[in-house]
Amino acid sequence: MLEAFIAATIMCGFFGIVLKKNLMMKIIAMDVMSTGVIGYYVLVAARGGLRTPIVLDNQPMAYADPVPQAVILTAIVIGFSIQALMLVGVMKLARDNPTLEISEIEKNNTP
Template identity: 75%
Template sequence: MLEAFVFGTVLCGFFGIILKKNLVMKIVSMDVMSTGVIAYYVVIASLNGLFTPIMGDVKNRAFADPVPQGIILTAIVIGFSIQALMLVGVMKLARDNPTLETSEIEKNNTP
């Protein structure tokens, strides 16, 4: 059930990228899709166990794998930097164009 909701989040982001015409909304849709992919990775990584692998006297517990946590943190940082770079590009486009609609920008910039 949780996987279905996460997959729905990814699909909402994907269709937002395809169907929205505003550049800022496309960036937000890409962020939603990225969040869904990260959430799916967390759900899959936590299937084996939920306990933290800390040294102690507890035996035979189903521990969570700590490697995906590092990969997820890296994906969050990379996603944030890509989003910031795209927003700077949109700001530069907004300086030259009165709108952020893709069809209007294409109309204004085609020879």
């Protein structure tokens, strides 16, 4: 059931990127899609009954792998920086164009 919700989130983001004509909506759809991908990765990497990898005594037990956590934190930071860069690009386009619709921007910039 959770996999279906995550897949729906990814597909909503994908179709938002493909079908929306407004640049702000495309950026929001890309953020929704990246959230779904991160959620899917967390779902696959999550396992119950594991301990944090801090050794307090010498008892053997199953520890959680810290690498997926580091990858997810890196993905979140990279996604945030890409989103900020896209928003700066949209702000620069908004100075020159009265609208953020792709068809209008193409019309205004076609020689």
